[in-house]
Each structure stands twice: as structure tokens, then as C-alpha cells.
Amino acid sequence: MNRLILALVLFAALAAVPAFADSAMLTLVARAMIFALAATSLGFILGQGGLVSFGHAATMGIGAYAVGILMEEGVRDALVSFPVAMAAAGLFALVTGAISLRTRGVYFIMITLAFGQMAFFVAQSLSAYGGDDGLTLAARSTVAGARWLKDPKTFHYVVLGLLALTVLVSTVLARAPFGRVLAAGRDNERRLRALGVDPYAYRLVAYVIAGAFAGLAGALYANLTEFVSPAYLSWHRSAEFIVMVVAGGPLSALGPVLGALGVVLLEDGLAHLTEHWRIIFGPLLVLLVLARGGIATLLGGRRDG
Numbered sequence: 001m002n003r004l005i006l007a008l009v010l011f012a013a014l015a016a017v018p019a020f021a022d023s024a025m026l027t028l029v030a031r032a033m034i035f036a037l038a039a040t041s042l043g044f045i046l047g048q049g050g051l052v053s054f055g056h057a058a059t060m061g062i063g064a065y066a067v068g069i070l071m072e073e074g075v076r077d078a079l080v081s082f083p084v085a086m087a088a089a090g091l092f093a094l095v096t097g098a099i100s101l102r103t104r105g106v107y108f109i110m111i112t113l114a115f116g117q118m119a120f121f122v123a124q125s126l127s128a129y130g131g132d133d134g135l136t137l138a139a140r141s142t143v144a145g146a147r148w149l150k151d152p153k154t155f156h157y158v159v160l161g162l163l164a165l166t167v168l169v170s171t172v173l174a175r176a177p178f179g180r181v182l183a184a185g186r187d188n189e190r191r192l193r194a195l196g197v198d199p200y201a202y203r204l205v206a207y208v209i210a211g212a213f214a215g216l217a218g219a220l221y222a223n224l225t226e227f228v229s230p231a232y233l234s235w236h237r238s239a240e241f242i243v244m245v246v247a248g249g250p251l252s253a254l255g256p257v258l259g260a261l262g263v264v265l266l267e268d269g270l271a272h273l274t275e276h277w278r279i280i281f282g283p284l285l286v287l288l289v290l291a292r293g294g295i296a297t298l299l300g301g302r303r304d305g
Contacts, residue, residue, distance in 0.1 A: 006299055007167070007254055014160050018153040026152045027224065028268055033159045034220045036260035037166050039244040041213035043256035044170045045206050046245055048179050050186035052109050054238045055096065055116030059089040059211040061233030063218025065123060068135045068228035078141035078149065082219045089215025090208050092119065097207035101200060116235050123230035134229035141223055149223055159220055163257065166213050171253040173209070182206055247288045249296030258295040 017029050038060050045051040063085035070081045096115040100108055129135045140149040149155045173179045184192045185199030192199055222228050231237070240263070248259020266284070270277030288294050 003252070003254065006296075010254065010257065011160070011164055015157070018156050023152055026156055028265070030152075030156055030159050030224055031221075032261045032264035033156075033163050034217050034224060035241070035244065035264055036257040037159075037163045037220070038214045038217035039241050039248070039256035039260040040163070040166050040170055040253065041210040041217070042241045043245040043248070043250050043253070044173065045203075045210045046242070047250035047252075047255070048174055048182040048186065049203050049206055051101075051203065051207065052242065053100075053112040053207075053210075054109055054235050054242075055100075055112035055114075055119070056210070056214055056241055057235065057237035058116040058119040058233045059093055059214040060218035060221065060237070061123060061228075061230070062089045062092050062119065063215030064222035064228045064232050065126075065129070065135075065218075066215070067141065067219045067222040068137055069129055071137055071141070072129060072135070076139070076142050077145065078143050078219070078223075081141055082216060085219035086212040086215045089218065090212035093208045093211025094204070097204050097211070101203050101207065113235055113238075116233065116238060120230055120233040120235075123233050130228070132230060134227055134231075137222060137226040137228070140226060141219075155223070159224075162216065162220065166216075167253050167257060169209075169213075173206075174253060178202060178205075243285065247285060247294050249294030252296040255294055255296035258299070262295055 014029070014033065018026060021029065038056070042053065042056045045053065066085035066088045067081045070076075070084060075081060096112070100111045100115065103111055124132045140147070140155070143149060149158065174183075181192070181197060181199060181202045184197075185202065189199060218232065221232070241260075244259040244263050245256045246259070247263060248257065249255030267277070267281065270280055274280075288298075
């Protein structure tokens with residue numbers, strides 16, 4: 001299936017969900033789309049740059065906490081809290097990425113894991129904002145004073161629009177010279193350096209962009225659940241995002257979206273069938289990984305970089 005047609009079919013299907021779904025289904029699909037947004041941001045640095053980050057959930061959690069803390073301090077408008085969430089997550093990615101990107105391979109994985117766990121324990125120590133018990137939001141964020149996000153259908157379309165924007169940005173960056181440099185560094189860093197190009201700065205910018213979009217996902221997730229918890233920053237959540245990216249296909253901008261939707265919806269469906277759903281889910285995931293391209297490849301999607 002052509003990549004453009006696949007994208008149009010996917011987003012048209014998501015846009016049609018509110019027409020027939022009940023509130024529980026809307027919540028489930030919204031959660032899947034928010035995770036898809038976070039997975040797309042991770043998929044960009046993983047697919048284009050070959051950067052396997054186990055600290056990606058920390059940037060999402062920071063975005064969620066930014067919304068929660070601002071709301072506790074009386075700032076409830078999304079036009080303020082969402083940009084702050086992205087900036088805070090991007091700043092964390094900048095500081096930690098500047099150090100982490102000096103390493104490669106398993107060392108990069110371990111140092112991002114360490115930074116993610118540091119953020120996790122900091123969140124646990126925020127006793128003024130719930131500490132280990134988490135923080136309950138008084139309500140969803142307003143938009144220019146209006147409570148648009150309170151309506152499940154409106155919230156659904158806001159999340160869908162931001163997800164589409166994230167996929168578009170990832171696609172444009174992957175096709176741009178910026179993305180080509182990232183892909184070249186992933187495939188043959190020695191040759192790239194021989195041409196006089198240092199991939200470090202490109203990787204750092206990509207890492208910050210991915211962190212900022214993960215922060216946006218965190219802001220949306222805080223509004224969906226109306227709750228913020230240190231668990232949002234756990235390395236287990238980072239591992240889930242990596243699974244989503246690999247299952248969907250990291251070399252296509254649509255891959256992480258398909259992976260996240262598939263994983264979340266499949267988990268929920270199997271959990272309703274049996275309490276031993278992981279026994280079924282595991283082999284299915286293995287089959288997707290063995291497909292060497294995930295769901296996107298099975299559906300005919302091509303790589304972006």
C-alpha cells in the first residue's frame with residue numbers, strides 16, 4: 001500500500017472513531033494516540049539516528065509534571081502549560097543528551113537509562129506535588145479560558161491533530177538534509193566524518209526535538225488521566241515505547257504510530273479475553289520483529305531515511 005494512502009486511511013479511521021465509540025473507547029484510543037505521539041518522537045531518533053534511548057519516558061513524564069505543577073500553582077491554560085511542558089522536556093533532553101551522545105551503543109543505552117531513573121527518583125521526592133503517590137489534577141487544562149478539552153470528542157481531535165503534526169514534522173525532517181545526515185551517521189559514521197561532517201550536533205538537535213514532542217505527549221497524557229505519577233518516568237515505559245517503535249517499524253514515520261495503536265489496542269483486547277494475555281501477546285510481538293520492518297513493512301510502507 002502506498003505510504004500516503006496508508007496515512008490517509010489510518011488518520012481517516014481515527015477521525016471516524018468518535019462517531020461510533022463510547023466514552024471508554026474514546027479514552028482507550030486517545031491513550032493509544034498519545035503513546036503513538038511519544039513513540040513517533042522516539043522513532044525519529046531511533047530510525048534516523050540509530051539512538052536507542054531508555055530515558056525517553058523521562059521527557060514524557062517531565063511534560064506531564066509541568067502541566068500538573070503549573071496547575072497546582074494556578075496556571076491552567078494549555079496555551080501556557082503545553083509550551084512549558086515541551087520546553088522543560090526539551091531542556092532535559094539537551095542537558096542529558098549533550099553528555100549521553102558522547103557515547104555510542106550499549107553505553108548510550110545505559111547512560112540514558114541512568115538519566116531517566118534520576119528523573120524518576122526526583123519525581124518521587126517531590127513531596128509538595130504528591131511524591132510517590134502522584135498528583136491529581138483538579139481538571140483538564142483550559143484553552144484560552146475555555147474548557148474545550150473537557151469534552152472527550154474535542155480532546156480526541158486535539159490529540160489526533162497533534163499526532164498528525166508530529167508525523168508530518170518527522171517526515172519532513174527525515175527527508176531534509178538534516179535527516180539525511182542523521183541517517184548517514186547511523187549507517188557509516190566514519191565515512192561521514194571523512195567528509196568533514198560531525199554528526200554530534202545533528203544528533204543533539206534531533207534528541208532535543210524528540211524530547212520536546214515527548215513532553216507534549218506527557219502534557220496530553222496528564223490531561224487524559226487527570227493524574228501525574230512518577231511511574232510515567234519509569235524505564236519500563238521507555239521499554240514499552242521501544243517495543244512500539246520496533247513493532248511498527250522504525251524506518252517509517254507511520255511505523256511507530258501503527259506500533260503504538262497495535263500494541264495498546266491489542267493489549268486491551270487480549271486482557272478482556274484472558275488474564276494470561278501476555279502468553280499470546282509475546283509470540284505475536286516476536287513475529288512482528290522477525291518481519292524486519294514491523295507493521296509498516298507488512299502494509300507496504302517504505303522507509304523515510
